[in-house]
Amino acid sequence: MGRSLRDMWRDRQRKQGWYDTPEYWDMKATVYAGLARSNWPSNAYNAHVHARQMATIDELLGDVKGLRIAEVGCGTGRVCVHLAKRGATCIGWDFAPKTVEAARRHAEEEGASASFHVGDVLSPLRGELASFDVVMT
Numbered sequence: 001m002g003r004s005l006r007d008m009w010r011d012r013q014r015k016q017g018w019y020d021t022p023e024y025w026d027m028k029a030t031v032y033a034g035l036a037r038s039n040w041p042s043n044a045y046n047a048h049v050h051a052r053q054m055a056t057i058d059e060l061l062g063d064v065k066g067l068r069i070a071e072v073g074c075g076t077g078r079v080c081v082h083l084a085k086r087g088a089t090c091i092g093w094d095f096a097p098k099t100v101e102a103a104r105r106h107a108e109e110e111g112a113s114a115s116f117h118v119g120d121v122l123s124p125l126r127g128e129l130a131s132f133d134v135v136m137t
Helices: 005-013 022-031 043-061 078-085 097-110
Strands: 068-072 089-094 114-118 134-136
Touching: 022 097, 043 078, 068 078, 078 089, 078 097, 078 114, 089 097, 097 114
Parallel strands: 068 089, 068 134, 089 114
Antiparallel strands: none
């Protein structure tokens, strides 16, 4: 699974206004597999980057067990899943429906209790921010 170099080149050429659309992220969520759905096309490279990112988040947040965490712009849910597996209640929002579907599948595959919602990432948070211990973007 993946995209040709020509397709990736076209994506780069039109990234202004393309990377910030639900359609782009939904395409990635359906065309790519593994971490490439939310990162670079190389899953070997992504595994290294993902491990470093999660280690940094772990160091910054410390023990998350029992915390309510919101992830705004959660994409395929890899951060929420990681934090849920560490004992947090993590809720993610994203504007790309197929990407949110991928996040839900990922959480289920990993046995992580995280929930994901589609919509304007600012709307679900209005009035709820005080109920979260941590809000991530």
